[in-house]
Amino acid sequence: MILFTLLALFFAAIVLWKRARRPLVIGAAAVFWLLGAGWLSAPLLDLAQPRVQNAAPANFAPRTAIILLGGGTRYNDDHVLVPPRDVLARIAASARSYADCKRTAPVCHVIVSGGNPQRHSASEADTYLPYLLRDQVPREDIVLENTSRTTYENARNVSAILGRSRYDALILVTSAYQMPRALLDFARFGLAPQPVISNARHIQFGVLPRYDNLVSAETALHELIGIAQFHVYRAIGWF
Template sequence: MLAVFWLLGAGWLTAPLLQMAQPHDLSTTPVSYASRTAIIVLGGGTDYNDDDVLVPPHDVLSRINVSAQHYAACRRVAATCEVIVSGGNPQKHRASEADTYLPYLLRQQVPRTDIVLENRSLTTYENARNVSAIVRRARYDSLILVTSAYQMPRALLDFHRFGLEPQPLVSNVRRARLSAIPHYYNFESAEIALHELIGIAQFHVYRAIGWF
């Protein structure tokens, strides 16, 4: 048990877990814009900073930044570009994920009129379910899904479950920090990778027995 603990914390076991959870091909696929394009940003929690202000975690900041950059690029070529921010309040903090992320998009010049908030979903499956209702009403020509590399495989499974085929746009990739001394970041990354791998297995089991 101590050996496993050290291998995770030092990154040597965390690295292959991250490789399994983060397929390389998803992070290299380019995206394209259509006349009516929606950029879907998935939530990834909220944190309280030292001033007790609710803020997006580091990984989510990457999602917000990438979404804002692609919104700007989309606006140069497409008639309609909107950003759908999906995330409720599973942590029971003072505000939902979507509402917490909104000011960060506004600061990056994404106008409020082009932002759609979906602030009720508590899981990735609910992200897909709730967003699917939004996009069907709006009739977009192209969907772009923005999230971290580790969440993308499971997110695509959930969106496919609801008949959507979004283009994957990876915002950031986690990499183990190899060393002789255990680091908290490696334990956190290992937990994230295991959560996603177990979630994928769970999805297939639930589909097999008819729950999804």
């Protein structure tokens, strides 16, 4: 959506400023080629997501909550609602963390946070539930939070759940590009969970534009704008 808006702005400028039409067309083509070929997408992605190197294992406590952040839903070719690829990695990482937790801790819960911002037939949390069950996470150890629409609401609604229970350790599972913004939002509610990164996006450089590079650029811009929005809202008292 951000890149589409950028393209629309270029188009509007081309229509309105006839004298600058040629440089605007060249500029728009150059920007989108740099994004698609990876040369501009890569620095954007580096700003948005931390580099993952030798991440320390999570520390579990007698009562541990593993927080799985939603990342949307999509319909597959059979029109069945399923998690996107990045979310499948988050689910797998949450299930692994749960299995590791149960080896040392008596109480391990997975809190799945995700509403239905896409207005599909089910919420993110409800869609992810069968995948956690398939990965051997018992239903009684899964808590569904299925009303949040943004990362900020994830943090707010999960903090309310945590306020009703006592946990000794919190673990936050999400993709590398969402982790910086998620930690900011959770800190806003006085929470400092241990970050567990499920997956990271990567750029493929080349001469020909790649769709995946454009998706990564869109994702990076979404996160960077979200972080900027967080600081602006905090400054004016909205957060």
